[in-house]
Amino acid sequence: MPAMRAVPVRxxxxxxxxxxxxxxxxxxxxxxxxxxxxxxxxxxxAGTMVTWGRRSGDYSASGRRLRVVLGTGESYKGFLYLRLxxxxxxxxxxxxxxxxxxxxxxxxxxxAGLAAACYMRGVNIVQHPTTLLACVDSAxxxxxxxxxxxxxxxxxxxxxxxxxxxxxxxxxxxxxxQWRAGLAExxxxxxxxxRDFYCWMAKHAHDVERRAASAVASMVSRCAExxxxxxxxxxxxxxxxxxxxxxxTIGHAVESGMRYxxxxxxxxxxxxxxxxxxxxxxxxxxxxxxxxxxxxxxASLRLPVRRPLGVDAARLADAFSADKKNRGESVCxxxxxxxxxxxxxxxxxxxxxxxxxxxxxxxx
Numbered sequence: 001m002p003a004m005r006a007v008p009v010r011x012x013x014x015x016x017x018x019x020x021x022x023x024x025x026x027x028x029x030x031x032x033x034x035x036x037x038x039x040x041x042x043x044x045x046a047g048t049m050v051t052w053g054r055r056s057g058d059y060s061a062s063g064r065r066l067r068v069v070l071g072t073g074e075s076y077k078g079f080l081y082l083r084l085x086x087x088x089x090x091x092x093x094x095x096x097x098x099x100x101x102x103x104x105x106x107x108x109x110x111x112a113g114l115a116a117a118c119y120m121r122g123v124n125i126v127q128h129p130t131t132l133l134a135c136v137d138s139a140x141x142x143x144x145x146x147x148x149x150x151x152x153x154x155x156x157x158x159x160x161x162x163x164x165x166x167x168x169x170x171x172x173x174x175x176x177x178q179w180r181a182g183l184a185e186x187x188x189x190x191x192x193x194x195r196d197f198y199c200w201m202a203k204h205a206h207d208v209e210r211r212a213a214s215a216v217a218s219m220v221s222r223c224a225e226x227x228x229x230x231x232x233x234x235x236x237x238x239x240x241x242x243x244x245x246x247x248x249t250i251g252h253a254v255e256s257g258m259r260y261x262x263x264x265x266x267x268x269x270x271x272x273x274x275x276x277x278x279x280x281x282x283x284x285x286x287x288x289x290x291x292x293x294x295x296x297x298x299a300s301l302r303l304p305v306r307r308p309l310g311v312d313a314a315r316l317a318d319a320f321s322a323d324k325k326n327r328g329e330s331v332c333x334x335x336x337x338x339x340x341x342x343x344x345x346x347x348x349x350x351x352x353x354x355x356x357x358x359x360x361x362x363x364x
Contacts, residue, residue: 007019007221007224007225007228009140009141009160009164009224009227009228009231018140018164018165018224018228019163019164019165019166037064037065037066037092037094037095037098037099038064038065038066038098038099038100038101039065039066039067039068039085039088039089039092039094039098039099039100039101039115040065040066040067040068040100040101040103041068041070041085041100041101041102041103041104041108041111041112041115042067042068042069042070042102042103042104042108043069043070043071043072043076043104043105043107043108044069044070044071044072045072045104045130046103046104046105046108046130064092064093064094064095064098066088066089066092066094068084068085068088070104070107070108070111072105072107073107073260074107074147074255074260074265075260076107076111077107077110077111077146077147078111078146078147078148079146079148079155081111081146082111082114082115082118082146085111085112085115086115086118086119089115089119094119094123095120096119096120096121096122096123097123098123098124099123099124099125099126099162100112100113100115100116100119100123100124100125100126101125101126101128102125102126102127102128102129102139103128103130104128104129104130104131104134105129105130105131105133105134106129106131106133106134106138106139106265109127109129109134109138109139109144110138110143110144110145110146110153110156111144111146112125112144113125113127113142113144113159113161114144114145114146114155114156114157114159116144116159117144117157117159122159124161124162125144125159125161125162126161126162126163126164126165127139127140127161127163127164127165128164128165128166128167129164129166129171130166130170130171131171131174131178131181131182132171132174132178132179132181132182132183132185132186132220133178133181133182133184133185133264133265133266134166134182135166135168135171135182135220135223136182136185136186136189136219136220136223136224137185137186137188137189137223137227137244138185139161139164139166140161140164140224140227140228140231141158141160141227141230141231141235141241142158142159142160142161142231142235143156143158144156144157144158144159145157150256150315150318150319150322151322152252152255152256152319152322152323153252154322158235160231160235166220168216168217168220172211172213172216177264178264179209179211180209180266180267180301180302180303181264181265181266181267181270181303182266183208183209183266183301183303184247184266184267184269184270184273184298184301184303185223185266185269186201186208186219186220186223187201187270187273187297187298187301188244188246188247188269188273189222189223189226189227189244190339190340191246191273191277191294191336191339191340191342192243192244192246192334192336192340192341192342193226193229193230193243193340193342194222194226194340195338195339195340195341196340197222197226197340198297198339198340199339200218200222201219201297202293202297204218204219205297205300205301209301209302227244230243230244242325242332242334242344243334243342243344245325245332245333245334245344246272246273246276246334246336246342247269247270247271247272247273247274247275247276247334248269248272248334249272249320249323249325249331249332249333249334249352250268250271250272250275250276250333250352250355250356251265251268251269251270251271251272252268252319252323253316253319253320253323253352254268254271254272254307254308254311254316255268256315256316256318256319256322257311257315257316257319258308258310258311259315262308263304263308266303267303267304268304270298270301270303270304270305271304271305271306271307273294273298274294274295274298274304274305275307275355275356276333276334276335276336276355277290277291277294277295277336278291278355279333279335279355280335280336280337283335285335285336285337285343286335286336286337286338287338290336290338290339291336293339294336294339307356316353316356317349317353320349320352320353321349329348329349330346330347330348331346331347331348331349331351331352332344332345332346333345333346333347333352
C-alpha cells in the first residue's frame with residue numbers, strides 16, 4: 001500500500017493530526033513520550049498485535065504503563081467497563097499528564113475516549129483505530145460516549161484526540177463484512193456532504209470493496225478532510241455537525257431493537273441511510289433518481305438495504321424516544337435534499353415508525 005498523507009482535523013478545541021500510512025511499522029504517536037506514562041486500552045482482537053504492545057514501552061520510558069483489554073461488541077461500551085478503566089488507572093497511579101492510547105475499533109475508541117475525558121478532569125487521548133469504520137469517522141472529531149440500555153451514546157462528551165493514526169496495512173486485513181460496514185460510513189460522508197466524493201465512491205465501489213490500495217488511500221483521506229470541514233465549523237454538534245448523523249437515528253434504533261446482536265453498526269447505518277433517502281423523496285426533498293442511486297450504491301457494496309425481520313417494534317419505539325438528538329417529543333433526523341446536500345428536521349416518533357413500517361422486509 002502506498003504512503004498516505006497526514007490530514008489536520010480542526011475543531012473548536014484545536015487541531016488533531018490524522019495520519020494514515022502503510023504497513024505495520026511502529027506508530028509515530030509512540031514518540032510522544034508522556035512523562036507520567038501510557039494507558040493502552042484495546043480489545044481481544046487488536047490485543048493480538050503484540051508488537052504494538054511491546055513497543056509501547058518506548059512511549060513512556062520514564063512513566064507508568066497500564067494495559068486494559070476489553071472484549072468485542074457493544075456490550076463492552078457501558079458504565080461497567082468505563083469504571084473498570086478508571087479504577088485501573090487510579091490503582092496504577094497514572095498521573096494527569098499521561099496519555100490514553102485507544103487501540104481498537106469504535107467501541108474501544110468511545111469508551112477509552114470517555115475515560116480519558118473523565119480521568120482527573122481530562123487527559124490526552126490518542127486514537128489508533130483498527131477498523132475501517134473508525135478510520136473514516138468515529139476516531140476523528142472527539143465524540144466519545146457509552147450506552148445505557150436502549151439509550152445509545154447517551155452518556156458522553158466531546159474530547160478530541162491529540163493524534164489519530166491508522167496503519168492501513170492492518171486495517172485492510174479486516175474480515176470482509178467489517179470492511180463493508182466501514183464503507184457504509186464512507187458512503188454517508190459523500191451522501192450528506194460531497195456529491196463529487198459520492199460519485200467517486202460509486203465509480204470506484206469495486207476498487208474500495210476489494211481494497212485496492214490507491215482507492216483506499218483516496219477514500220480515507222477525503223473522509224478526514226470532510227470531517228475536518230464539519231468539525232471546524234461545529235465541534236459540539238449544535239448545527240453543521242448534525243449532518244454526520246445521516247442514517248444514525250434509525251441505525252441506532254435497529255441496533256437497540258436487535259439488542260446489539262446480528263448486525264454491525266455500519267450495516268445498521270446503511271439501512272438508516274436507505275430509509276432516510278426514501279423518506280426524503282416522499283417529503284418532496286430528494287429526487288427519485290437520487291434515492292434509487294443511493295440504494296443501488298449500498299446494495300452494490302453488499303450492505304443491508306431492506307429491514308430485517310424480527311425486530312421488536314416496542315423496543316424500536318423506545319429507541320426512537322431515547323435518541324439523544326431529540327427535542328421534546330420530536331425526533332431529530334437528517335434528510336437529503338440531494339446527494340451531497342442534507343438538512344436536519346424534527347419529525348414525530350409516529351412518523352419514524354411509519355417510515356420503518358413502510359420499508360421492505362429482508363428475508364434472512
